[in-house]
Amino acid sequence: MSIATATEAPGAFQGTLTDKLKEQFDAGLLSGQELRPDFTIAQPVHRYTSTDHAIWRKLYERQAAMLQGRVSDEFLQGLATLGMDKDRVPDFDQLNETLMRATGWQVVAVPGLVPDQVFFEHLANRRFPASWWMRKPEQLDYLQEPDCFHDVFGHVPLLINPVFADYMEAYGKGGLKANGLGALDMLSRLYWYTVEFGLIRTAQGLRIYGAGILSSQGESIYSLDSASPNRIGFDVRRIMRTRYRIDTFQKTYFVIDSFEQLFDATRPDFAPLYEELRAQPTLGAGDVAPGDQVLNVGTREGWADTEDI
Numbered sequence: 001m002s003i004a005t006a007t008e009a010p011g012a013f014q015g016t017l018t019d020k021l022k023e024q025f026d027a028g029l030l031s032g033q034e035l036r037p038d039f040t041i042a043q044p045v046h047r048y049t050s051t052d053h054a055i056w057r058k059l060y061e062r063q064a065a066m067l068q069g070r071v072s073d074e075f076l077q078g079l080a081t082l083g084m085d086k087d088r089v090p091d092f093d094q095l096n097e098t099l100m101r102a103t104g105w106q107v108v109a110v111p112g113l114v115p116d117q118v119f120f121e122h123l124a125n126r127r128f129p130a131s132w133w134m135r136k137p138e139q140l141d142y143l144q145e146p147d148c149f150h151d152v153f154g155h156v157p158l159l160i161n162p163v164f165a166d167y168m169e170a171y172g173k174g175g176l177k178a179n180g181l182g183a184l185d186m187l188s189r190l191y192w193y194t195v196e197f198g199l200i201r202t203a204q205g206l207r208i209y210g211a212g213i214l215s216s217q218g219e220s221i222y223s224l225d226s227a228s229p230n231r232i233g234f235d236v237r238r239i240m241r242t243r244y245r246i247d248t249f250q251k252t253y254f255v256i257d258s259f260e261q262l263f264d265a266t267r268p269d270f271a272p273l274y275e276e277l278r279a280q281p282t283l284g285a286g287d288v289a290p291g292d293q294v295l296n297v298g299t300r301e302g303w304a305d306t307e308d309i
């Protein structure tokens with residue numbers, strides 16, 4: 001299973017807040033702490049325990065080692081530029097000194113998942129909301145809610161890359177519009193299959209850039225090496241129609257050629273696209289459709305029969 005799953009996709013807060021997410025949010029809000037109107041808090045750096053730092057170190061060392069030759073160069077460059085501490089949970093203010101200089105982005109601490117509108121507002125203003133808390137020792141390989149390791153190790157390095165940084169801002173602006181057009185389901189799929197579970201084609205072969213993959217040991221191997229999943233060329237229309245998995249590894253990965261391709265796809269106004277796609281049926285997470293640029297068709301081995309989202 002992937003470390004971070006669908007509860008963090010935009011759309012998770014549609015309707016009412018689920019009890020579980022509300023519980024996690026409340027747990028991440030320490031007593032006496034001020035929750036600002038934008039749902040951020042001051043990162044309580046003094047609250048991290050030696051266990052929190054040890055978990056950070058263990059996950060960082062494990063993922064940094066296994067990602068060599070698997071992750072995009074842009075991610076590794078971002079990680080190196082940030083100079084993220086591998087021994088301690090990073091201080092967001094320190095990360096922000098480098099990040100702000102590079103692309104004007106900053107990381108802001110939140111108690112847990114924030115409502116969609118708030119999330120999009122942050123992205124549209126180049127702020128990445130990151131859970132401040134660390135997972136527990138028994139959650140090393142899997143937890144449903146995004147913790148600090150997933151959010152910071154998984155998402156922040158690519159924000160150093162100017163093109164990806166622009167894409168994330170454009171996504172946030174798109175989210176603000178989609179919310180008003182009732183199109184959050186379609187836009188959420190784009191986030192899911194790119195920011196969380198995207199692969200990129202390079203001269204050296206396929207590489208990971210999605211944070212949901214690269215913060216998970218198992219999916220970092222599965223997404224590139226397994227014959228089970230489909231790997232299909234990026235197509236924004238196709239992705240917006242494709243349901244996804246929240247409880248298992250993905251059945252399909254979409255592959256971009258460059259971050260420019262990703263950013264360019266967000267240039268047009270999505271409103272007419274939503275209209276057009278709304279009239280078409282959605283596709284299952286493991287479907288291969290006519291017109292797909294298929295890199296490989298999955299063997300479907302080990303695929304669960306449970307429902308796609």
Ligand SMILES: [Fe+2]
Pocket residue numbers: 004008146150151154155196211212
């Ligand atoms: Fe994430």
